[in-house]
Amino acid sequence: MKKVYLMLHIALISVALFLLSARAVASERSLDQYVPLLPEVLDKALAIDPATGLYVQELSAGVYLITDGIWQSAFVVSDDGVVVVDAPASYGHKIPGAIAKVTNQQVKMLVYSHAHKDHIGGSAAFSQFEHLDIVALDGVARFLAEKQDPNRLVPTVSFEGTKTLSMGGKTIELRQHRNYHSDEGDLFVFVPDARFLMAVDTLAPGYVPFSGFDLTSNFHQYRKVFDDILAYDFDHFIGGHLTAIGSREDVEQTKAFTEDVYQTVKRIHDETELPVVMAATAEAVGGWDNKYLLFKAFLDTVAAKSTTEIEGRWIDKLAGVDVWTDSHVRTALIYVRWDD
Numbered sequence: 001m002k003k004v005y006l007m008l009h010i011a012l013i014s015v016a017l018f019l020l021s022a023r024a025v026a027s028e029r030s031l032d033q034y035v036p037l038l039p040e041v042l043d044k045a046l047a048i049d050p051a052t053g054l055y056v057q058e059l060s061a062g063v064y065l066i067t068d069g070i071w072q073s074a075f076v077v078s079d080d081g082v083v084v085v086d087a088p089a090s091y092g093h094k095i096p097g098a099i100a101k102v103t104n105q106q107v108k109m110l111v112y113s114h115a116h117k118d119h120i121g122g123s124a125a126f127s128q129f130e131h132l133d134i135v136a137l138d139g140v141a142r143f144l145a146e147k148q149d150p151n152r153l154v155p156t157v158s159f160e161g162t163k164t165l166s167m168g169g170k171t172i173e174l175r176q177h178r179n180y181h182s183d184e185g186d187l188f189v190f191v192p193d194a195r196f197l198m199a200v201d202t203l204a205p206g207y208v209p210f211s212g213f214d215l216t217s218n219f220h221q222y223r224k225v226f227d228d229i230l231a232y233d234f235d236h237f238i239g240g241h242l243t244a245i246g247s248r249e250d251v252e253q254t255k256a257f258t259e260d261v262y263q264t265v266k267r268i269h270d271e272t273e274l275p276v277v278m279a280a281t282a283e284a285v286g287g288w289d290n291k292y293l294l295f296k297a298f299l300d301t302v303a304a305k306s307t308t309e310i311e312g313r314w315i316d317k318l319a320g321v322d323v324w325t326d327s328h329v330r331t332a333l334i335y336v337r338w339d340d
C-alpha cells in the first residue's frame with residue numbers, strides 16, 4: 001500500500017513538474033525566441049510597390065489580384081465593366097485608382113466574401129460609383145443593414161446558396177459554403193475561365209492559418225473546408241491574406257497540418273488523466289477549493305504537450321508555427337472535449 005502511495009506521489013510530482021515546464025514552452029516565449037520566417041516563404045513573397053503600397057497582378061483572363069502584403073482582394077475586368085471582390089479596410093480606398101491604371105472600364109459591382117471589417121471596411125470608397133451593385137449573402141446583408149457601419153456599404157443584392165454573375169463575357173460563380181469562418185456566411189468566388197478561386201480566411205499559402213484556425217467559430221466545419229476547396233478546378237488560389245498566391249499543394253499542406261493538430265490533441269486529451277492532473281494541482285496549491293484552476297491545469301497540460309509535439313513536426317515546413325500553434329491547439333481542444 002505504501003509503495004502504491006509512493007508511486008502515485010511520484011506521478012503527481014511529475015505532472016506538477018510538467019505543468020511548470022509546459023508553461024515555459026507554450027506561453028513564455030520571448031520575442032527573440034521565435035524562428036525567422038522560412039526562406040522559401042520569403043522567396044515567394046509578392047513584391048509590394050513602395051510607391052503605392054500595393055501589388056497588382058493579372059493572374060489569368062482578366063482576373064487581377066490586388067494586395068498590400070497582408071490582405072488580398074481581386075477584381076475582374078470584363079468588356080462591360082469591372083467586378084471587385086472585397087475592399088479591405090487597409091487599402092480599399094486605393095482600389096479604384098489601381099483599377100484605373102489597367103482599364104478604362106467602370107466599376108459596376110462589388111462582391112463581399114463575408115462581413116468582417118478587415119476585408120470590406122474600405123468599401124465606403126466605392127460610393128463614388130453610380131449604379132453600383134453590392135452583392136453579398138443574405139446573412140451578410142442582414143448583418144450589415146443592422147450595423148449601419150459607415151465604412152461597410154450595405155449590400156444592394158443578396159442571395160442564399162449560389163449565384164452566377166455574367167458581365168461583358170465574364171462568368172463569376174458565387175457559392176455559399178459552410179460557416180467555416182464567420183457566422184453571417186462565407187462565400188467562395190470562382191472564375192472558371194481563369195481557373196481562379198478565392199476562399200477568404202481559409203488558409204494562407206506557406207503559413208499556418210491565422211490564430212485559432214483563422215478565427216473559426218466552427219472547427220467542425222473548418223476541418224471540411226479544404227475538401228470543399230479542392231473540389232474546384234483551379235490553378236490560382238487567393239485566401240485573402242499574406243504574401244503569396246496559393247496552389248493545390250498549399251491547400252493539401254494546410255489540410256495535413258489541420259488534421260495533425262486535431263489528431264494530436266485528440267490523442268493527448270484522451271490519454272491525459274483528469275483526476276491525476278487535478279490531484280497534482282490540488283497538492284501544489286494546497287487544496288481542492290479552486291475547481292476552475294484545477295480543471296484549467298488539465299486543459300493547460302493537454303495544450304502544452306500537444307503544442308510542443310506539433311511544433312516539432314511543422315516548424316520547418318510552414319511559417320508561423322511557433323506563433324499560432326498554441327491557439328490552434330486551444331480551438332481543437334474545445335472541439336475535442338465538447339463537440340467531437
Ligand SMILES: [Zn+2]
Nearest residue numbers: 114116181201
Ligand atoms: Zn474574416
